[in-house]
Amino acid sequence: MKVLVTGGAGYIGSVTTRVLLARGHEVEILDDFSTGHREALPPGVPLHEGSLLDAGFVDRVLAAPVDAVLHFAAFSLVGESAVRPLKYYRNNVGGSVNLLDAAARAGVRRFVFSSTAAVYGEPDEMPITEHAPTRPVNPYGHTKLAIEWALADTAAAAGFPAVALRYFNACGATPELGEDHEPETHLIPRLLRSLLDPAAGFAVFGDDYPTPDGTCIRDYVHVADLAEAHALALEADARPGLSVYNLGSETGASVREILAAAAAATGLPVEPRIEPRRPGDPARLVAGNARARRDLGWRPCRSDLPTILRDAWDWHRRHPRGYRG
Ligand code: UDP
Numbered sequence: 270m271k272v273l274v275t276g277g278a279g280y281i282g283s284v285t286t287r288v289l290l291a292r293g294h295e296v297e298i299l300d301d302f303s304t305g306h307r308e309a310l311p312p313g314v315p316l317h318e319g320s321l322l323d324a325g326f327v328d329r330v331l332a333a334p335v336d337a338v339l340h341f342a343a344f345s346l347v348g349e350s351a352v353r354p355l356k357y358y359r360n361n362v363g364g365s366v367n368l369l370d371a372a373a374r375a376g377v378r379r380f381v382f383s384s385t386a387a388v389y390g391e392p393d394e395m396p397i398t399e400h401a402p403t404r405p406v407n408p409y410g411h412t413k414l415a416i417e418w419a420l421a422d423t424a425a426a427a428g429f430p431a432v433a434l435r436y437f438n439a440c441g442a443t444p445e446l447g448e449d450h451e452p453e454t455h456l457i458p459r460l461l462r463s464l465l466d467p468a469a470g471f472a473v474f475g476d477d478y479p480t481p482d483g484t485c486i487r488d489y490v491h492v493a494d495l496a497e498a499h500a501l502a503l504e505a506d507a508r509p510g511l512s513v514y515n516l517g518s519e520t521g522a523s524v525r526e527i528l529a530a531a532a533a534a535t536g537l538p539v540e541p542r543i544e545p546r547r548p549g550d551p552a553r554l555v556a557g558n559a560r561a562r563r564d565l566g567w568r569p570c571r572s573d574l575p576t577i578l579r580d581a582w583d584w585h586r587r588h589p590r591g592y593r594g
Pocket of ligand 1: 438454455456457459460471472473474475485486487524547550
């Protein structure tokens with residue numbers, strides 16, 4: 270298939286692009302490099318550099334027809350979204366509206382959207398299935414849920430199948446591509462950076478949660494497994510309307526378990542400070558992934574902690590300053 274990947278210079282988009290190319294798809298990338306990295310682009314892939322907020326630009330990109338759109342491009346800092354909500358509504362929702370509008374008019378046959386576990390907020394039941402109520406607790410989650418609605422309505426009106434993939438905690442790396450956000454807020458890259466540069470320091474945000482070791486439990490899923498899910502969603506039998514899938518490993522790991530896995534993978538001592546809880550962190554978020562397994566044939570086979578920490582460490586060690594070196 271001919272596929273337009275928005276956000277193809279970002280963390281999950283760049284890994285997915287490699288998987289699509291390896292499976293014989295033809296890929297074009299749209300990115301504005303507000304958070305993505307030129308170094309993460311594969312050689313020879315056509316690049317449309319510009320913003321989804323520029324509706325004319327998006328129309329011109331889609332004037333050459335594609336079969337499918339994979340839409341990764343978004344701002345994703347939860348804390349920043351609470352301080353600057355309209356930055357998120359404008360970019361995430363506004364950009365997606367332009368993209369959906371152009372995609373519908375261009376007659377795309379499939380649309381795959383990067384959604385998030387943040388659409389669930391603080392669910393009552395674990396593991397979280399796709400039937401759980403969507404009650405985001407921050408503007409980032411609101412924008413992603415709003416895009417799911419816009420996508421469902423557009424897919425129904427225009428008659429193309431659409432898929433929303435709700436990621437849990439993306440992590441890990443491939444030999445070439447890794448996680449490099451600025452600022453970095455995520456647990457594993459912050460921890461590994463602190464092992465490379467002890468001056469960076471590292472803190473556990475709260476050890477008094479109602480969990481067995483007192484630290485928060487999350488569902489960590491390897492970026493290569495996420496990328497594969499996108500390829501499967503692209504290639505699966507088309508169903509009309511919007512299909513929603515959780516992408517997680519169904520296994521919860523606490524912050525302390527991540528620290529132990531990092532110590533094992535690196536051979537270095539991990540000695541964190543303990544700081545107060547970070548506002549808005551639920552104690553436990555674990556995905557039920559039966560639907561993705563059943564419908565997509567997805568198997569998150571790299572999402573065990575030793576593999577995740579080994580792959581992330583390999584990448585960070587070789588790129589101590591991220592894509593800058
Ligand atoms: N966390 C931490 N120290 C850090 C970064 C994160 O203790 O420097 C904790 C955070 O409070 C949460 C877990 O690690 O319990 C995962 O956080 P992350 O930001 O990676 O993902 P989230 O689940 O918030 O999307």
